[in-house]
Amino acid sequence: EYILETAFAEDGLDGAATVAHALVQRAVDAHPGIARLTVALDRPVIGLGASAPLHYAGLPRLVGNGCVVPDDTDVANAPGAVVGQVRVSAEARISQPKEGLFRLASGQTVRDFTEEAKAIAAAEADVRAIVAERAKEAGDR
Incomplete structure (x- = not known):
């Protein structure tokens, strides 16, 4: 739900309130009924970190799109891998x-x-x- 909350916020909505809405909850829970609702991201989610294969395994059905877990994901979130900086100067x-x-x-x-x-x-x-x-x-x- 955090991913959907972020997506809604990026789309200019109140992410938390939108995810909490009954219609979105019915869609996420795949609640059966005469009216079937779905919510989907328009792009795949990229999973990073050593636990990504485990945490993102069931994600595609929840977000209605694929999930990409790169081969080197175990080091992608290691200290220094996410934030790096090169500082140079000239005069x-x-x-x-x-x-x-x-x-x-x-x-x-x-x-x-x-x-x-x-x-x-x-x-x-x-x-x-x-x-x-x-x-x-x-x-x-």
Whole structure:
């Protein structure tokens, strides 16, 4: 029911109240009657963690859609597997050694510009490229 509650909340409804509604409860419980109600997710659920094969085994009939449990699910929720961070930085400096000249120093390069806006744009592009490369080298995908 927590999965349905989350799905209803994502759809803009009060998730807890919607799941508690008698019609949704009849659908989840597969209550027999003249009017048969069903509730289904529009996408499969991805099960993670060592216990996923056990906990998600009966889920498809409850949510009306499949459940995918990846082969490596036992390590997918291990400490460090869920949250990872790569932090890198880069710096660019723009100086004005004389009137009408803007000098950009970024990475291993020094370039001169006659317009400040172009120097700033080049600095931003350089820094983005440098940090993207450094992040890739540090293990970001």
